[in-house]
Amino acid sequence: MQISVTISRFNPDTDTSPRMEPWNVQVEDGARVLNVLERIHDMDPTLLFRSSCRAGQCGSCAVKMNGEPVLACTEEALDGMVIEPLDLPVIGDLMVDLVPGINDIPRIHPSECGTNPTQEDVLRIKPLRDCIECLSCVSVCPAMKVTEFLGPTSMRSQMRIALDPREPGNRIREALEQGLFTCTSCNRCWRVCPKNIETPGKAIEKLREIANREGLTLPRHQEVAELVRTTGRSVESGKHVFLDLVDEVIEPFGDVKREVGFFVGCMFNARLPERAMDMLEVMRHAGIRVIIPKDQVCCGSPLIRTGQTSIINALMEKNIRVFQDRGITTVMTMCAGCGATLKNDYETPFEVKDVSEILTETGLPPLKLLQTTATYHDPCHLMNGQQITKQPREILVQAVERFIEMPAMCCGSGGGVRSGLPDEAAALGEMRRTAIRKTGADVVVTICPFCEYHIQEHSDKPVKNLMTILVEALGEKPTELS
C-alpha cells in the first residue's frame, strides 16, 4: 500500500530549525512506523532514527506520531501521518539524546543487610519494572519543563527501590530533592507510556505517602488535609455554597429522558457555584433529572494526590453510601479531578460519567451559535485521567461559530502544586498564556474548576466553563451570584 508521511528533518550542524519533509512510500499491509522510516532510509540514507529490537522491548525507537509519543516498531503506520522526534534534545532528524535522561534514573544499591523480596513484594514491584527507558514520559512531563524535577521514570524507579527489601531504609529525602512534589498529577506520563506504567498513581502518590509518614508533607498540603478532616471539604466556604442554594431534585422542563446523581466537588460547591448552577440550567433544557444528595463530602483527591491517605476510606464510604442509598445508578461529575478520582481510585457500585459524556449521550438542547472564536483547554484529569477529549469538543463546536485547537498541556494547578509550589504553577500558567495568544481565540473554554481558576490568572482572554458557554448559547444569561 501507498502511504504519505511527513517527516521532521533537522541537522544541527547546518539547520537553525527543523523542516517538514513530505514522502510517499510503498509499504506492505500492516506496516509499522519503523518500516516506513526504513523504506525512506533506503532512498535517503541520511535519515537519522534509531531502532534495535523491533519488538517493543528495547526502547530505542520512540518518536512522535501526529504529536503523540509512540514506539515506531510497534505502532501501525497511518496514511498522512506526521513523524517528529520526541521533545528532547535532537541529535538529528528523529534521533534524540537519550543517554543523559537514562543516566539520571536512580538505581538500586542492594546492601548486605537487605533481605530478598517475598512473592508479595515481587507482585508489587513488577508493574514498575516493565520500563524500557524510552523516555517518552520524560519528553512530555510539564513539571520537568519548568523545574529541576528528575522526571516520571525516575520516580517510578524510586518507588521500585522503596518497595525492595534488598535496599533497606528509604531514599525519600533523595526523592524530595529530585522534585517529588513538583509533579502536577497530570497523568500524561501514564498515557504516553508504551508499557502502560501508571507512574503518578503507583509511584508518585505512593512516594508522597511515605513522605507523609515521615512528616515531610508540605505545610500547605497539611492545612488542606486538616480542613477536610474538620469540615469534610477541601475548600473553605465562600459567600455562596452550591449545596445550600439548590433543591435535592432538579426536574427538567419537559419529559425526563434520564436521571443522574450529581457529585459537585469542593471547588464548584464553595468557590465557583455559579458554574454548577449553569450546568443545572443546561440539564433542565436537556431533559435530565438531577439528584443532589446534600450529605456528600470531598472526594479525597487533594489528599490522595499529596499522599495523605489516612482518612480516605471514610470519605469514600460516605460518598458511595449517599448515592447508593438514593438508588442512583449514574453519578455525574463536572469537576475533572473528582471524576478521575471516582473513576480510578474508587470502586463504585454505580457508573460515573463526566457531564460531557452525559450530554453527548443524551443530546444537546437546541442552541444558537455564539459569535465568537473559542479554543479549548483539555483538563489533564479529563484528558489523561478519564481519556475524554472528543465529547467536550463535540459540544463546543455546536455552541460557537469558530473553534480553534490548542495543543494540550497541563496548566500547573493540579497535584497540590498550585498551593504547595506556586512558582511552578505560575510558570506553567504562563506557558498557557503563550499558547492561548497563539490561537488568537476570544475565549478559552474548559470544564475543570481548577484549570479555569488558574488559567484565568494567566490569560489575557476570558476563561469560561463549557456549561456557561452552553447557557449563553441557549440564549440565557449565565448565573451571577452577588
Place this chain on the structure above:
Amino acid sequence: MQDQEIIRSHVLVIGSGGAGVRAAIEASNAGTCVLISKTIVGKGGCTIMAEGGYNAVMSEADTISDHYADTMKGGAYLNDPELVRVLTEEAPARMNDLISWGGVFDITDTCTICQRPFGGQCFPRTCYAGDRTGHEIMATLMEQLSNSNVRIFHEISAFDLIVSQGRIVGAFGLDRKGKMYTFLADATVLASGGGTRVYDISTNSSGGNGDGYAMGWRAGAELIDMEQVQFHPTGAVYPWDARGRLVTEAVRGEGGVLKNSNGERFMSRYDPDRMELSTRDVVARACATEIQEGRGTIHGGVWLDVSHLPAKRIEERLPVMLEQFLKYGVDIRTQPMEVGPTAHHIMGGLRITPFCQTTLPGLFACGEVTGGVHGANRLGGNALADTQVFGRRAGAFAGSEPAREIQFPEDQADSAKKMLEKFLAGDASPGTVKREIQRIMWDGAGIFRSKSTLEETRAALDALSKKNLKADSPSGFNECCTVRNMIDTARLIVTGAFLRDESRGAHVRTDIVQDWDAQVSPFGHTILTRTGATIERRKS
C-alpha cells in the same frame, strides 16, 4: 578522513548484551575497563529481547548432572563437554548474582524462584520474569553497571580487531558520523552476540548481523560449527514486516498446542512423547514440513493456540506476547497465533576454552559469538545462562591478563582508513546487498540444505562479496562494514554446512543418507579459520 581518537584501557569489552555487560562488571574489578556498543549501551542485542527464561538447577529435586545430560543430548553431543560442565555448574550462582543485584524474578509463595518447563529438559528448570526475562536481566545488569567505574562508549561499532605480533591489542571503531576510534587494551573481550539477521526471516535485533564472527575470523581466530543455526519453530508470519518476530517457547511451556490447517496436533507424528515440548530442531522441522506439504495457513504458517488456558494465566505469564499480538489485532486469549520457523540462534562461533580464551592471545569471547557450549542445537533457556556464566569468566580472565606496552598500530590504522575511504567510491547500495544476502541464505542455507543448494548459495555470496559497497558520506561507513561482516558470516555458515556431511541437530542435509546416531557420529566440530576449513574426525 576525520581525526581519530585513541582510548587505552586494561580491558576492552565489545558489545553490551548480557554477556558483555556481565564481563565489563567483572573486568572492572581488575583495572580500567572500556565498554563499547553499537547501540546505546543496554539497548542493543538479543538479551533484552529474550522472553522465556534462564536455565539453572535451583531446586533440590533437580541435579547438575541432569542439566548436563539434557544439554548434551539436546546439542546432539556436538557440545564441548567441559564448557557444558562449567555452564551447568555455574548457572545457579550467576542467577544468584542477579538476584543479589536487584533482579526481580517470579518467585513462589515459599520464596523460591519460579521455574517453568522448557523443551528438551527432564525438569522444569527455566527461571523467569514473566515473559520478559532478558529485559529483567539487562535492567539488573545496567543497575549494577551504573554502580561500577566502567567507561562507556555508546553507539560505537567495532569493525576490525587490531593484531600486533600475533596478539589482539584492541579494536577499531566507528561512531555514527563515521569518525574512527582506536581502542587499545591489554585484553579484549568479544561479546557482540549472534547473527541470524543474515537470514531473511530472523528473530534477532537489527544488530544481529554477525559482526563478531566476521571480525574474529578476519583476525585469525578459529571458529567452530558455524553451520549450526537454530531455527526457532515459532516466529510470527504476519504481517509481512513482523515476520520472524519471536513467539517465545514459553507459550508452549505454558501449554500451547500446535495445529495444522486441518486442525491436527501434528507433533504426534514427529515426537509423540514430548509433543510440543520436543527440542527446537525437531519442532521447527515438523512445522516446516507441515507447511511445505500444504497443511499450512494462508500466510504460510501453522497455528499455535493457548486459548484453552485461563485468560488470567495468559495475562500473568505471557504479558508481552499478549501485548504484541494485540498490537496486530490478535487476542491470544481467544484466538490462535499464526507461526512459522525463523532463524534464531547461531550455536557455532569462536572456539573458547573454559576460561573464555579464543585461539588468539589477548582475545576473549563470551555469549552467542562463541561456539561449543550448545553443540548442534541450543536448549531454550541455556543462552541466557551462557551469557552470565561465560560473561563473568571472560571478564575475570581478561582482567587477570598482565599489563603490556602497546604501540599505536600505524600500519593497520592506515589500511583500515583506506578500506573505509574506498566505500566513498563504491557503487553498490549496502541495503540492496543486505537484502540479497538474506534472501539467498534463507533459500539455500535454511532449515533443509543440500550440496547443490549450498553450492548455489556459495556462488551467489562470492559474487556479492566482489561488489564495491557504497557510502554517500562517512556516516554510511557503518552500514558498509555491517554488510561486509554479513557476507563473511554467511560464508562461514555455508562453508561449515558443506563440510558437515551428516544431519545433526539443527543442521539437516537432505542429500545425505546416514546410518549413525549423533552420539556415535564419526564427525566432531567443523573448524573454520582464515587459512582453511576442516571437520574433525572422531576416533572410533
